[in-house]
Amino acid sequence: MARPAASAAPRPGTSSPPPPPPVSRAAGAPGEGDPLVTRGPGAGLVPHLPGAFGALRVSTSPVGRRVRVPKTAELVASQLRRRIIRGELSEGDALPPEPALMAQFGVSRPTLREAFRVLEAEALISVRRGAHGGARVHAPSPVVAARYAGLVLEHRGATLGDVHQACAVIEPPCAALLAERRDPADVAALRDLLAACDEIADETMDLTAADLTAAQSAFHLAVVELTGNKSLSVLTGMLQHIVEITGGQPGHPAAPADQPDPLGPAERRLKARVTRQVHATLIDLIELGDVAGAQEHWRRHLAAPDHAIPGGPADRCVLDLLG
Amino acid sequence: MARPAASAAPRPGTSSPPPPPPVSRAAGAPGEGDPLVTRGPGAGLVPHLPGAFGALRVSTSPVGRRVRVPKTAELVASQLRRRIIRGELSEGDALPPEPALMAQFGVSRPTLREAFRVLEAEALISVRRGAHGGARVHAPSPVVAARYAGLVLEHRGATLGDVHQACAVIEPPCAALLAERRDPADVAALRDLLAACDEIADETMDLTAADLTAAQSAFHLAVVELTGNKSLSVLTGMLQHIVEITGGQPGHPAAPADQPDPLGPAERRLKARVTRQVHATLIDLIELGDVAGAQEHWRRHLAAPDHAIPGGPADRCVLDLLG
DNA sequence: GCATATTTGTGCGTATGTATT
């Protein structure tokens, strides 16, 4: 076998280069002696996540599924990914240097580097070179998921208004839930975010839209996050990120800034004030426990022309995340 | 100034394909036919300002965060990815063999392979080796995005009930929209899916839950997809996929099948019949145009104990997508 | 079974960037 097995290294026909032992030296690395890449019988058992063709079901009818053999780099990436997701490797942790990982996994450097590129594309690690460089671990964020979801949406020709409409569907029920709960902590948190919006709107004289909309987006996200539902929070974060990188940046080619700044500073300041009032009203409705009122109020806010840009440029602006 | 160009042509005699243009990616000479990877000016764009740590009240905006220089493999992967998303490369298309791509991009084989691993991890290509092997293109699917979103949720300790609750928030407004629209095509499509559920429930005697729940999930997904909103469709597909690979598979370690089959065939058949009736009622409400009724009916269905398993095992079953 | 085309995994060398001294 070409691949060095975990424990048994047959080494049948010794070629010119003697294959190194799978685990030779671990430079002060904790958790030494892990088999790590045991591809033999375990490879068939591990679901290894949905591959390119979906989960393989041991069902009856379609016997004979095209099975894609996992590459070695993919196995290495999966092992590292699992340790990151499980929390064994936390944000900021530094992975051992390449030679140590090569020894631990029993793979060569190109293979290890392929695994690095995969994890780097997933933003789970960031590799820096230099003196104290190496791979550092990052926690998974909705931004990563948003990138791929955005790819799917772009491939399907979704518009910016489509994404906005999704937010308009998700958020009102969350507002209703908060009103039903009437938790003072929720109200306080929202008031804090509202104050943050005010501060930004007041301090910045040029009133660049990016900062203000970011603060307003944080308010919208909080409405979802305070419900405690992690799935909706992640989904909303994804949608917001897609909106942000598509239409929020003025320099983006897909930005609806074809007409450069149709609003003057005065109108923009007025709009900010109106938005602030709408947000404040939501907090009041939540504090009062007006379930239906909060939901309807938030639904209208998200359906408002100046917020959703319905039928306007947003509905003709297909997503363009790739430049 | 880029890295030294490949001075030697990579064995042009061995491959029969058209003579690859000797794109040597000479320094500062972008005049070649298809430079593809032109890193020069792009790298010069990054500000690369020194570490601004103790920035005490910088005047305008905190521009100047840590920039991560993109690796060559990442650039190659981005170019291929863009061509896939843009539709220039469609599902099933075969990419040129490795030597041709090496010549086109002007990179070495390890670099190209790193790009392949990245795209393969994103399920945008699938590489098979052998005579007529090579890289084949696949359309992006919500399954890919679901994988990363699931990673985020697992890292945050989300439960299966959490994911289900997200579906319960998204779907009722969609049902309301369908009832408001009263499109006969929607009703027909839902009736077809209902019939498909019946067929599966009747034909399969062993009544393995996997097939039936898949058909029922298709019905739920259709409620969202028929609204025409692509974002919500993709999101719902992601959530369903997470549920499917986590709790749906009986063999999955995270499946709530610790108590093996608490339901006998009789009870399960009864449940299927009840579910069928609930689905049929939704179709009727949509056909009648009962907006509030359809929304409330679907909300209750998704909150029903036998559907959401609320507070039961689902709420204690954290997602486990990595084995 | 055999020939062929293709990807896969490996080793080693050089270039480049980063932090420390």
Added chain:
DNA sequence: TAATACATACGCACAAATATG
């Protein structure tokens, strides 16, 4: 500010496994 050591980035060539006809 300049020299230096460390760690990754990228390149090339060889041997092996694999799928097709």
